[in-house]
Amino acid sequence: MRKFIVAGNWKMNTTVPQGVELAKAVVEKSQNLPANVELVVAPPFTHLVSVCQVLQGSKVALSAQNCADKEKGAFTGEVAAPMLVSAGCTYTILGHSERRQYYGETDAKLVEKVKLALASGLKVILCVGENLDEREAGRHFDVVTEQTRNVLYNFTAEEMASIVIAYEPVWAIGTGKTATAEQAEEIHACIRNVIEQKVGQTVAQDMTILYGGSCKPSNAKELFAQPDIDGGLIGGAALKAEDFIAIAESF
Numbered sequence: 001m002r003k004f005i006v007a008g009n010w011k012m013n014t015t016v017p018q019g020v021e022l023a024k025a026v027v028e029k030s031q032n033l034p035a036n037v038e039l040v041v042a043p044p045f046t047h048l049v050s051v052c053q054v055l056q057g058s059k060v061a062l063s064a065q066n067c068a069d070k071e072k073g074a075f076t077g078e079v080a081a082p083m084l085v086s087a088g089c090t091y092t093i094l095g096h097s098e099r100r101q102y103y104g105e106t107d108a109k110l111v112e113k114v115k116l117a118l119a120s121g122l123k124v125i126l127c128v129g130e131n132l133d134e135r136e137a138g139r140h141f142d143v144v145t146e147q148t149r150n151v152l153y154n155f156t157a158e159e160m161a162s163i164v165i166a167y168e169p170v171w172a173i174g175t176g177k178t179a180t181a182e183q184a185e186e187i188h189a190c191i192r193n194v195i196e197q198k199v200g201q202t203v204a205q206d207m208t209i210l211y212g213g214s215c216k217p218s219n220a221k222e223l224f225a226q227p228d229i230d231g232g233l234i235g236g237a238a239l240k241a242e243d244f245i246a247i248a249e250s251f
């Protein structure tokens, strides 16, 4: 069964007390959401333990925004997957375009990260997406296909059940420019096809594929109505509990 997910990527925003307040507001407003929609929040590392306490007993899951490509040891400043589990995470985002762009995250490194995350029992929200130059050159299908294959094809069908894909066109992130529902749908269908080629139709049909990039209450309904869009990875609008919940209510 395909799962619908709305995940909030808080990025490098909020202090710990602000994050706790935001999480409380999300929990409070999430009581009446339909049972088939899963809510996830991804605060900064420093907030995880405190936010986990707020989420206890709620239906909101906790995610990290990244994890290390090493299991443990002398890697100053890094945070390993088992540490995230011990802080209460059930998910981690990996391969966000901001990590690819500013921190040199490669597909090869991502394979290591995904392996370690899955081995620790975390579910992964794996981000893919083309930048503006690539879209304008008409290379968006190729770029997304390659990113998806380079990482996902290293995993079995069983492992893929713990992976969610997030398609985030870089030109739509934080710009107020959303991909149209048609533009997003055709890439989502392409990603599902790439998965199907490797592991078959059943697994591909069960896979959750999220859209991210200036998703907000006013456009979520149209995006989520597409057959291959199974929810959203939300940036800016996830920092306001009201907007975040309104997006989740768009299903």
Ligand code: 13P
Pocket (backbone or CB within 6 Å): 009, 096, 168, 172, 173, 174, 175, 176, 212, 213, 214, 215, 233, 234, 235, 236, 237
């Ligand atoms: P915005 O919703 O702010 O465009 O960010 C999207 C994103 O990058 C989520 O990971």
